[in-house]
Amino acid sequence: MIRLFSTEGCHLCEQAYAMLVELGADVEVVDIAFDDELFSRYGVTIPVVNLNGEELNWPFTIETLNSWLEINGITNNS
Template identity: 55%
Template structure:
């Protein structure tokens, strides 16, 4: 499972999630609201959206190609 650290009403987070839809991985992305966890809020509060898979993170800003490269580097399959 890929985590998307975000929060409500975050337009950048929605843009990041839209990129996951475009490449067919959104069903494997779990949105994690950092506002509900103090530790996550302290860590990601000013950097969201952040995608995380195992120990690898992709911090915003990223575009579709950067997302594809990150997925490739982590051995995650996708559909374009």
């Protein structure tokens, strides 16, 4: 499953989520605010998309995201 590391009130995270949804991806949103380890790791880099340990860091376009998903074996997106 695709994970989006995010937090409430992050407008860039909302943009990343919208792109994933537009591409038809099944996304689990992980709020880093409730986990000290995740906050320490991703606090200044969110949004971050993660799939099986591979990560795509912001900034990215929908085209870049789509290519990254395809490279990582997600091809059922629009």
